Amino acid sequence: MIVGRRALRAAEALDLRSLLDQPDVTDRLWDEAGRLLYGMSRAHGYSKLHEYRDAIAVCRRWVELAHLQPATIDRATALTALADEFATGHAALVLGDLRVELVATMKDVLTAWIAELGPVSAWMTQRVAALDAPGSGFAVRVVTSEPNPVSMAEARVLIDGVPIAARVFGCFEADPPEWVLPRLVATAEPKEIVLDENDGDELRVTIVREGDEVVWRDWRCQISARLLRDFRFDAAQYDREVDRVTHDHSWEWPARTVARLINERLRPDPAIRARCHSTWESQDLAEIGFSYPDTPPYAAFRLMVDVAGRDPAEVADEVLAGLTYRRLTSR
Structure with missing residues (x-):
């Protein structure tokens, strides 16, 4: 996929706005326009969509044409991914209030396509069901990219519809939910938190509860x-x-659910030096890392857990039962 400045230059060289304004827009042209818009929106960390002079007109026209396209899995995947960027990514800054209308239209098209296509991926079903463009006030949206095979998960914090990490850093990728969400709890004691970070540069804010306000x-x-x-x-x-x-x-995908459940049980016990995460190789593979003993030098161990076709809660219970048994028998 062409991304970043290359996508911007391609859109400008093609005069994408004029092409999409033609009476007959081919499926191939619509698909390519979507890829260029997505490439400018994501751009390996830094969006270039705001540099594209025709961004608003092209985004509006591209969405208007969506319902005319034949439904395919690839096309629905592309529309789903770009809808998330319009709703809560850096593209939301470019589109402003227009994002609400465009995202609603995209959701309607996707809903119709999914009904026509029949079973689609769990990722697409979840993303379309959750799709919205937050308005006024405080909001958080957890967004995942298309699994290939496993995607990143971002906790995008928005204030009055503005994605804060994108606003400050000019980039699309927010920190994962397990890092961000615990920090957002407000108490009467002021606390400075790291809301997000980009290449080691931290965005910090102080949060405090004052009466009936945060x-x-x-x-x-x-x-x-x-x-x-x-x-x-x-x-x-x-x-x-x-x-x-x-x-x-x-x-969550299955392995990530297992990892979360295991970590929730392990975290309160400081004597257990183990943490679990989902691997990059599979949505159904979780990895538990151990270190032993309690003081250096440490030896590191890994345990791979296959979750495929099983209830993540049952898998987590089995793993934890096994860890408890090993711990008791090792004493």
Whole structure:
């Protein structure tokens, strides 16, 4: 796929706006336009869509033409991925209020395509069901890219529809939910958190509960002058959103669910030097890493867990039971 500045130059050289404004737009041209828009939106970390002078017109026209395209799995995958960028990625900054209309249209098209295509991937089903463009106030959306075979998971924090990491860093990739979500809990004691980071540069903000409001203030970042004003949120709404996204695991793939369940049980016990994560090779393969003994020098061990076709909760219980047995018999 052509990405970044190459995608920008290709769109400009082709005069993509004029091509899409023709009476008859071929399926091939529509597909290629989508790839260029996605390439400018993602760009290996830094979006170039804001540099494209015809971005808004081309995005609008491309979405208008979507319902005319024959439904295919590849086409639905591309539309799903770009819809997430319009809704909560850097493209949302370029589109402004228009993103709400475009995302709603994309969701309608995708819903019709899925009904026509029959069974599609769990990733596509989940992403289309969750698709929306957050409006005013505080919001968090966990977004995953198309699994190939396993994707990244980003916890995108938005304020008044603006994706904060993209706004400050100019990049698309937010930190994963297990890093971000625990930090968002607001208490009466002010705490400075790292909301996101990019190549070692941290975006920091102080969060404090003041009566029936949660306040975000004192933004700091080493590399960016694009810092934000103070924000005040209704505390009840803020708490509901943090609770909702913390307990919504519908985006997880099987191995990631197993990893989360195992880590939740292991974390409170400091004597157990083990952590679990899903591998990059498969959505159904989890890896537990151990170190022993409790003091250096350590020896490292790995245990691979196959989750394919099984209930992740049952797999986690079996793994934890085995770890408990090994720990007891080793004493």
